Amino acid sequence: MSTVLKRFSLVGVAVxxxxxxxxxxxxxxxxxxxxxxxxxxxxxxQDRTVRVLKxxxxxxxxxxxxxxDQVSKLVLADEIxxxxxxxxAQRENITVDETxxxxxxxxxxxxxxxxxxxxxxxTTIYRRQRDVLVMGELARRNLSTLEVVIDFFQxxxxxxxxxxxxxxAADSSKMSKFVxxxxxxxxxxxASATNQKVRVTENPSLVHTMLWGVKPxxxxxxxxxxxxxxxxxxxxxxxxxxxxxxxxxxxxERIDPRLLAAFGLRVAQFxxxxxxxxxxxxxxxxxxxxxxxxxxxxxxxxxxxxTSAKNKS
Numbered sequence: 001m002s003t004v005l006k007r008f009s010l011v012g013v014a015v016x017x018x019x020x021x022x023x024x025x026x027x028x029x030x031x032x033x034x035x036x037x038x039x040x041x042x043x044x045x046q047d048r049t050v051r052v053l054k055x056x057x058x059x060x061x062x063x064x065x066x067x068x069d070q071v072s073k074l075v076l077a078d079e080i081x082x083x084x085x086x087x088x089a090q091r092e093n094i095t096v097d098e099t100x101x102x103x104x105x106x107x108x109x110x111x112x113x114x115x116x117x118x119x120x121x122x123t124t125i126y127r128r129q130r131d132v133l134v135m136g137e138l139a140r141r142n143l144s145t146l147e148v149v150i151d152f153f154q155x156x157x158x159x160x161x162x163x164x165x166x167x168x169a170a171d172s173s174k175m176s177k178f179v180x181x182x183x184x185x186x187x188x189x190x191a192s193a194t195n196q197k198v199r200v201t202e203n204p205s206l207v208h209t210m211l212w213g214v215k216p217x218x219x220x221x222x223x224x225x226x227x228x229x230x231x232x233x234x235x236x237x238x239x240x241x242x243x244x245x246x247x248x249x250x251x252x253e254r255i256d257p258r259l260l261a262a263f264g265l266r267v268a269q270f271x272x273x274x275x276x277x278x279x280x281x282x283x284x285x286x287x288x289x290x291x292x293x294x295x296x297x298x299x300x301x302x303x304x305x306x307t308s309a310k311n312k313s
């Protein structure tokens with residue numbers, strides 16, 4: 001009995017903490033975030049967070065470690081990602097077979113098991129699976145036919161990468177200077193180029209990056225490898241549809257499903273690039289590079305900035 005009482009006491013604490021600061025937010029009162037012209041209500045995020053805390057045995061430990069805020073950020077990021085996937089599906093006229101949604105959840109042991117140890121619960125896991133299928137279809141439609149043309153350079157220091165990306169966003173003419181000044185790799189090759197054509201099939205290590213998630217005229221900076229030993233700064237100049245190379249037609253069936261989903265998310269972000277994402281300061285700010293919520297702009301995992309009067313980073 002004492003465990004049950006502690007559990008529900010924790011939930012009460014969560015509600016109180018989540019309610020703190022609700023008055024200061026985006027333009028529309030009572031919103032946790034605004035995506036385009038759609039509002040994600042504070043109540044939605046609060047209710048979902050409470051449900052996650054109720055279903056997770058480690059809830060008390062999460063409280064002890066001060067992670068209640070972290071849970072609400074995961075929930076809100078999921079809500080924003082859903083809006084992005086929904087918008088992209090509408091743009092591309094993608095409809096999902098509900099039988100596939102149901103079967104996918106059942107393959108994971110049903111909604112309760114599928115939602116375990118995540119920000120999902122039994123009421124949202126089907127929606128999440130639907131979004132996964134949408135992004136999978138977006139990936140299949142673009143994997144072997146999408147090409148971007150970029151100017152790019154690489155540096156080792158993330159701070160330098162973000163600062164130079166911001167400079168290019170403010171003045172795109174600086175890109176050529178940074179390309180020329182870029183250091184060489186350990187093998188002596190120039191770690192920069194102009195008008196470089198990039199395709200996923202030829203550059204699989206870039207499949208999860210923001211190169212595929214932005215419109216031409218956008219500057220991005222992100223880790224060029226998993227170890228973050230090098231950072232890439234790129235100005236996306238063109239986005240083209242090309243003919244697939246023979247043998248690539250069935251590539252989507254052979255690629256790691258996680259990479260396919262990551263690429264599909266980037267394509268979805270491209271279609272939703274015009275949607276402004278405004279987050280209630282109580283939660284932090286949206287980080288498109290990782291599709292997460294972070295405490296402040298300086299914590300973003302990369303940089304995204306449009307080279308125009310309406311810059312955003």
